[in-house]
Amino acid sequence: MIPWLSSPLTPVPDPETVADVSDMPVGLVAASAEISVRRLRDAYAKGVFPWYSKGQPVLWWSPDPRTVLYTAEFRLHRSLRKTLQRFLATPGCEIHIDAAFERVIAACAGTPREGQDGTWIVPEMQDAYRAWHRAGQVHSVETWIDGQLVGGLYGVNLGRMFFGESMFSHRTDTSKIALAALVALCRQRGIEMIDCQQRTSHLVSLGAREIARRDFLAHVRRAVTLPPVSWHYDASMWAALDDRLPPAGLPATAHPSPLPP
Incomplete structure (x- = not known):
């Protein structure tokens, strides 16, 4: 029962x-x-x-088993590295943290998924995560182009653990860009594991793998007791992902303020 x-x-x-x-x-x-x-x-x-x-x-x-992405094992394929280099060097292309959380979770709920009828991100679930976001433990990583939100993801941060929830993309590779930004931030700030919950071929292609639940739970028990990290974007974090990112000469610019709708 x-x-x-x-x-x-x-x-x-x-x-x-x-x-x-x-x-x-x-x-x-x-x-x-x-x-x-x-x-x-x-x-x-x-x-x-x-x-x-x-x-x-x-x-x-x-x-x-549980599907996880160890941040040290993220696969930055050559094509994605080139995409990131172009994105970071192009005026109007920006990463923001928590600038439009409510729009991100709504986009994740409304994006059709292959093989799924409807969404598990039902209205009462959205309300609960919005409230948790206001309490400071749920975050969005967002891809913006020319002032438009075009991709992103959201998830939960407890201590030094990040639990990924969902992502969306309205243009090619924009969810991958957001995921790469999340990995860069996590590496810079000492988060070793991102929970992916269940296996998908897309996540596996980027380095995710299955581990035994007992190993996952042991890691969670340790990680959630550690001090929380700061959630803000700084272009210097890209070097934690690849020393060729960001392109030479690009300043480390913070984007702490929400953008207009």
Whole structure:
């Protein structure tokens, strides 16, 4: 039987104690009627995330194996390096952090996915992550061209751990550019692992791989206790990804302020 979290104060159980019971789907940890910042924070610190569809209760998962991207293993393919060099050298092409979070999560929810009917980023989930973003632990990495938001991603940062949630792209490679920026930021600031939740061929092509849940949970338990990192963009972080980035002579420019809609 699926453990039911009957009260908003009921903690999410340790996934290693309940996951993979014979009468439960693999990786399903618990279910609840609501989703809140308090519960999200508790769940992520235990390596658990929500994933459900409209009309279902909130389902809490910790799959085994878990797909992760070690930031040291990110594959900066030659074509992507050239794309980044062009992007960083072109006026009007910019990376921003948290400038338009609500637009990013809405774009992620509204982007069609191959083989999927609808979205798991349902309205109440969007509301919960927006509230968590306002509390300072959910962030967006955004690709802008000529003042237009054209790609990006969002995820959760606890301590020195980043849990990736979703990404979108409205122009070629703009989500890859945002992911590369995230990896550069994580490398510069001591985040060794990005949680990707489940395996996709796209993520594998960029260096993600599956690890055993017990190893993932052991890393999470350590990483979430470390001091949090600063979330702002600085062009100097690209050198942590490749010493040929940014192009020679490009200044390290911070973009701390939200852009107009």
